[in-house]
Amino acid sequence: MYKSKKVVVLLTSLADISAAVDQFNTHQFVEFLDQLVRINTTVPPGLHYSDFIAIISPRLEALGFALQIVKIPDEFVKQAYPMVEGSRINLVAIKDLGQEKTITFYGHMDVVPAPNEGNEKWRTDPFKATLKGKRIFGRGVADMKGSIAALIIALELLQKLDLKPKYNIRFVACTDEELGGKSGVYHLAEQGFLKGTIFCMDALMWDKYVVGALGDLLVEIEVVGMSCHSGLNFLGINAIEAIVPILIELLKLRKKVEARRSTVPGIPRPETPTERNMSPMLNLSIIRGGIKNNIVPGTCQLTIDRRLIPEEKIDDVTLEIMEAINRGKAKSSAKDVKVNFQYLYAPLKVDPTTSEARRMQQVICRVNNIKSDTLQQLALPASTDIGFLNDILKTKDIILRGVANASSNPHGVNEIVSLVDIFTFIKEILLFLAGDDLPATR
The missing domain is CATH 3.30.70.360 (Alpha-Beta Plaits)
Known part of the structure; x- marks a missing residue:
C-alpha cells in the first residue's frame, strides 16, 4: 500500500495480499487463539460463552462493528437441551459498508469434551493453544476457534491495509453447534440475523469445494x-x-x-x-x-x-x-x-453456481494454485447445523470453508491445526472480500 495525501493504491491482488499475510507475526496469532482455547466452552454443559464473547468483542468494536448480544430464552433451551447449564448467549456483529450484497460469517464457540487420561492422554494441555513446529495443539483449534481467530485477524488486516470490502459484513458467534445448534444459529436465522450469502467457517481447508453435508x-x-x-x-x-x-x-x-x-x-x-x-x-x-x-x-x-x-x-x-x-x-x-x-441436523445442499460461490471457487484456485477445471465438488460425510438454513432461510447460497484438514483430528485427542492452513484461510478471506482481480460479484 502506498499513501499520499491524495492517492491511495489498494492492495487488492493476490500477490500483495499474500505478502502482507506472510509478514504477520505468527506468535500474535497463537496468543490470540490461546485466549480463545483457554475459555472452556465444552458442551455439555456449555458454560463461559460470555467470557468468550468478552475476548472477541473489543476487537470487533475497534473495527467498527455494531454488536448485539442475543440471549436464547431459557425455557426454549431447557426443552431443546436439558443437559446444558447457564445462559445461551450468541453474538451478532454487523458492519454496513453501503454495499449491495452482504456476507454473514458463521462460527460456533462450543467445543466437544477433551478427556485427558489413559488412551485419551494429550501431549499438551487441551485447553491451551500450544505451538509445536508449524502446528497448534488444543481443543477447538480446528473445530472451530481457529477459524474464528483467523477471521478476526483477516478483518484487522483488511482495515490495516485499507482494503475496500465488496460486501457488507456480518459475523455470528453461536452456541451449541455440537448439540445441534437449535440454541444458536437455528434461532438467529429464525430471528432474521443472518443475511445474504452465508459463509460457514466450520469446514475444511482442502483442494475441494464443499457442496453439501449429511443430516443426522x-x-x-x-x-x-x-x-x-x-x-x-x-x-x-x-x-x-x-x-x-x-x-x-x-x-x-x-x-x-x-x-x-x-x-x-x-x-x-x-x-x-x-x-x-x-x-x-x-x-x-x-x-x-x-x-x-x-x-x-x-x-x-x-x-x-x-x-x-x-x-x-x-x-x-x-x-x-x-x-x-x-x-x-x-x-x-x-x-x-x-x-x-x-432430529439433530438437517442435510445441507449448496448451490455452487451462485455468483459468490463461483467467486469463492476462484479464490480457492488462485490462493492454492489449483486449476479451476480440476477443483472437485464434494459433500461432507459429517453434519452441520447450517443444514437447517436451507429450510429456514430458503437459500442454498452457502459457502463452507475453514482451517481444519484431514489430519486435524477434531473431536479427538491432540486436535491440531496447521499454521499454513491458518494463513491460507486468512488470504482466502481477504481475497474473497476485497480482491479486484476476480470475477464480478454481480
Whole structure:
C-alpha cells in the first residue's frame, strides 16, 4: 500500500495480499487463539460463552462493528437441551459498508469434551493453544476457534491495509453447534440475523469445494422385557433376545436405505470407486442390555445414528424406521417397545453456481494454485447445523470453508491445526472480500 495525501493504491491482488499475510507475526496469532482455547466452552454443559464473547468483542468494536448480544430464552433451551447449564448467549456483529450484497460469517464457540487420561492422554494441555513446529495443539483449534481467530485477524488486516470490502459484513458467534445448534444459529436465522450469502467457517481447508453435508437423526429404542433369576428364566422375558427381531428388520431397512443415492457428489465407497454421489447411512451405534450374569435382562437399549441425504424428508425417514421397528415388534416377545427420535441436523445442499460461490471457487484456485477445471465438488460425510438454513432461510447460497484438514483430528485427542492452513484461510478471506482481480460479484 502506498499513501499520499491524495492517492491511495489498494492492495487488492493476490500477490500483495499474500505478502502482507506472510509478514504477520505468527506468535500474535497463537496468543490470540490461546485466549480463545483457554475459555472452556465444552458442551455439555456449555458454560463461559460470555467470557468468550468478552475476548472477541473489543476487537470487533475497534473495527467498527455494531454488536448485539442475543440471549436464547431459557425455557426454549431447557426443552431443546436439558443437559446444558447457564445462559445461551450468541453474538451478532454487523458492519454496513453501503454495499449491495452482504456476507454473514458463521462460527460456533462450543467445543466437544477433551478427556485427558489413559488412551485419551494429550501431549499438551487441551485447553491451551500450544505451538509445536508449524502446528497448534488444543481443543477447538480446528473445530472451530481457529477459524474464528483467523477471521478476526483477516478483518484487522483488511482495515490495516485499507482494503475496500465488496460486501457488507456480518459475523455470528453461536452456541451449541455440537448439540445441534437449535440454541444458536437455528434461532438467529429464525430471528432474521443472518443475511445474504452465508459463509460457514466450520469446514475444511482442502483442494475441494464443499457442496453439501449429511443430516443426522438420533433414534433411541428401549425394549422392555421382564427380569428374573437366570435359573428361572422361564419366568421372565429376556429383553436382549426380544430385541433381535427388531434388529433383523432394521438391518433389512439398512440395505434399502444405503442403496439410495443423492444428486450431490460425495466420498466414493471402496466397492464402487467411480460412484461419487452421497448415500444415506443407517448405523446401529450403541446397544446396552443386562446388569449381571445371573439376572435375565429386563431392558435392552439400542441407539441408531441415521444420516440423511438432501433428497430425504425427515417425516419419511422417521416413518420407515418406525415401520421397521413395528414389524420386528410383532415378532418379538417384548412387553413394550419405546422409541424416541431427535432430529439433530438437517442435510445441507449448496448451490455452487451462485455468483459468490463461483467467486469463492476462484479464490480457492488462485490462493492454492489449483486449476479451476480440476477443483472437485464434494459433500461432507459429517453434519452441520447450517443444514437447517436451507429450510429456514430458503437459500442454498452457502459457502463452507475453514482451517481444519484431514489430519486435524477434531473431536479427538491432540486436535491440531496447521499454521499454513491458518494463513491460507486468512488470504482466502481477504481475497474473497476485497480482491479486484476476480470475477464480478454481480
